[in-house]
Amino acid sequence: MADKKQHILLDHGGGGQLSHELISGLMLPAFRNDILAQLNDGALLDIGANRLAFSTDTYVVDPVFFPGGDIGELAVNGTVNDIAMCGAVPLFLSAGLVVEEGFAMADLEKILASMGRAADAAGVKVVTGDTKVVPRGVADKIFINTSGIGQIHAGVNLSAEKARAGDCVILSGSIADHGMTILLQREEMAFEARLQSDTAPLNFLVARMLAASGEIHVLRDPTRGGVGSALNEIAVQSQVGIRIHEDRIAVKPAVAGVCDLLGFEPLYVANEGKLLAFVAAPHAEKVLAAMHEDPCGRDAAVIGEVVAENPGTVVMETRIGGSRIVPMLTGEQLPRIC
């Protein structure tokens, strides 16, 4: 067995237990500061009278082109969404590219064009960038880092610690589309299933929601690790229990079928165009109505509620009315999903 203490394992990048150990064991001590320590999707900054959100993410998805998108679009939407989840309007992005020697020029053009289109669609500008080329074999095809800055909506104050007993948990649509699309592309599968990544910018949806209610406590896009991991993190950070209902969580039949076949649980599969919102119960209807107006929130539904019992734990009422724990997953996510 590889020694966890000696070497980096793929699971250290998986978003599960080992990722957490890496962040709290190495990152936090190295950079020691109060803002990083909040561990939000992005950093919340007060600069003069301005409240800004600042976030960064690196994309290594394999394959780089997949049904429903490509690495460029994903890189723009991903950072746009991280900023949106801070309750901010994303404004400016940077793009850093690491390209492998020999990568097809036409593919690079396609990826950049798609980044441009994605930025236009999200209403952000890519204002600075950098490109490095490394020898063949040193990196696989292309990796992209994006960072972004956004301005936090006036009066908005979101954080993963703010879920409260009595909040409704809202999910913006069907889950597991992105992750299963990528996996299916990678497996040499003997069958065809038409899956599509859900990659999309969520900033307009978030703006509608924040306009509809001042009682949204937490926003989170359940990417790597899926809805199951995101809910667990919020349960821990807010020290509350979360109860969800399996029959209210939408999974497209084709996605559910592939999950079954490959032995994945949709709850832990990555999404790239979905969000979870924790909203004070009396405001849930208003927020839902606003979400239904947006193409990214058409299928939004209340999937559960926050409870005082069992802080730090997510429990699911199953389709047949039984109940079970939804644990934090350890070391089972596959690499290079995003």
Next chain:
Amino acid sequence: MTVNGKPAYSRKELAAAFAARIRDAVRRPMRLMEVCGTHTVSIFRNGIRTLLPPEIALLSGPGCPVCVTAQQEIDAFIALARIEKVTVATFGDLMRVPGTLSTLRSEKADGRDIRMVYSALDALNIAAHNPDRRVVFIGVGFETTAPTIAASIVMAADRGINNFSVLAAHKLVPPVLAALMESGGVQIDGFLLPGHVSVIIGAQAYLPFVQQYGIPCVIAGFEAEDILNAILKLARQVANGGARLENAYKRVVSFEGNPRALALMHTVFEPVDAPWRGIGTIAASGLKIRKDFSRFDARKVFALDVPETGEPPGCACGDVLMGRKTPPQCALYKRICTPANPVGPCMVSSEGSCAAYYRYHGD
């Protein structure tokens, strides 16, 4: 049942109705074993235990194909992968199972050609497309997968694909049921018998077992309602002192099974004594490739010399598979053995009891 095109009952109502009937039927504590790993997972995923009265204890049995594969067999798979020009094709679950010194996954990371496939026929295709490689499919599993593997061997013979072979490590369900009863130490009041295996071997295959040991047995499907229905039937038999075989999965499982699949299986394979992890050798509980097809038998094609080994120290997989221990009763469970860092196969396979407990049980 539907009324105006809509189900007359919701799944929750149906499950609640089953649960109420099960409660009515139960007179005394009973221990029921679900033999099949797919049942174990369905029971956990659906939270079925939370609907049952406290008198019913569900035990997981030796029905996860990866879990029952002996350490020695895993070592043989790894030895095979190290032979020059060999491509090993296997089901994904096997990749992470620790052998004595390595796993197929780390062998793959070291550059050996190991591919994940979903059926033996995929492996046959790899062989057809790579004539310079010697492609070996690792045949693990129960009667469910054996016929397809037999078919791949027959096809290889027909099409003259001579760079294909199978390392047969199959296990058979009825013999291990008998071994469970003989082993003593586990008190079992009834068996929930596997659906998929029964599709192939038919309900008839269990009759000798039920007659010899006089124990209630019910063949069950995999939906939550199928399982609840089968538990109800078992509970009623236990309460009334019954010892019958019932088929609660008639929409798929027939009395005689699938004669074509069985014939194919018997054309290619014959029973052989086989090693089970943590249990030991059980007579006529495995399958070996018949002489007529020996040129597709990886055990014959490659002179594999793998030393006998025991189980990983401290791993209680054998006890878990036999229902003698629940995973939390294993000293390594959660402390040292986790899905990220598994010690035994029961923590690796998605159908393994330890992995299921870890994922869904909560403590």
